[in-house]
Amino acid sequence: MSTGKIQFAEQEGTFALKFVGEVRLTLSSALDATIETIFGARNFTTIIIDLTETSNIDSTTLGLLAKLSILSRQKVGLLPTLVTTNPDITRLLESMGFDRVFNIVETPVPCPECLHEMPAQDVSEEQVKAKVLEAHRILMELNEHNRAAFRDLVTALESH
Template identity: 40%
Template sequence: MSTGHVEYASLNGTHIFKLIGEVRAQSCISLDKLLNRIEQQQNVVGAIVDLTETTFIDSTVLGILAKLGLKLKQVHHIQAVMLSTNPDITTLANSMGLGQVFVILNYCGDPNVCTQALLDDNITHGTMLGTVLDAHKTLMKLNENNQNMFEPLVKQLEKEQVNLDSASAKQNA
C-alpha cells in the first residue's frame, strides 16, 4: 500500500499545506504539531490546503484539517481555502462539514509548488492516540451527523488513553 505525506510552505504569513497520495493518521502527526505553532503566531494572514494530489484521506486527517480551519477562524479571523480537483475528496470534505470552515475550490494549479515534506518523527502510541482522538473530537464539533458517527470511536479512544496513562503512571512509580 502506498503511503502519502504532507508538505508545507510559508510565505509572508500565508501557510500552504499540500497533501499528497494516501494521507492517513500516521502521516499527519507533524501537521498537528505545526498547527499548534501556527496558532501562536501573530502574522498569519492566510492558509491554503491543497488536496489536488490527494488520492485518499482518512477521518483523522480530516479532523486535523477541521482543527486548522476552526483555529484560523477563531484565533486569526481568517477563512482558509481548500483546493480540490477530486470529486470524491471534495464530497468527503463537504460531508464532514469542512465547507463550514474552508472555502472549497475546484482548482488545477502548478504541481511544482515549493513545499517541503513534513517529517513524522518520534511517533509513539500515545502521540498517535492523542492526535487521532483530538482530530475526531474536532470533527464531532462541526455537525450533529459527525457527532453521532464518531462518538463510539471517541469513547473507545478515551478509554484506551486512560488505560495508557494509568500504565505509564505505574511504570514511572
C-alpha cells in the same frame, strides 16, 4: 496502497500545505506539529491546503484540518482555503461539514516548487491515541452526522 506525504511552504504570512497520495494517521503528528508552527508565527495571515493530488484522507487527518480551521478563525477571523479537484474528496469534505468551516475551491496552490516535505515525527503510542481522540472530538462538533459516525470510536478511545 500508495504512501502519502504532506508538503509545506510559507511566504509572507501565507502558509500552504499540499497533501499527496493517501494521507493517514501516520502523518498526523507531523501535521499537528506544523499546525502549531503556523499559528505560532507572528506573520500568519492565511492558509491554503491543496488536496488536488490527494487520493484518500482519513478521519484523524480531517479532524486536524478542522482544528486548523478553528484556530484560523480565532487568530485572524478567516476561513482557510481547501483546494480540491477530486469529486470523491470534495464529496467527503462536504459530508463532514467542511463547506461550512473552509472555503472550498478548485484552483491549485501557486508556486508548487516552493513546497518541501514535512519531516516525520517520533511520537509514542499514547501521543498518537491522544491526537486521534482530539481529531475525532473536533469532527463530532461539526455536525450531527459526524457525531453519530464517530461516537463509538471516541467512547472506545476514552475507555482505554
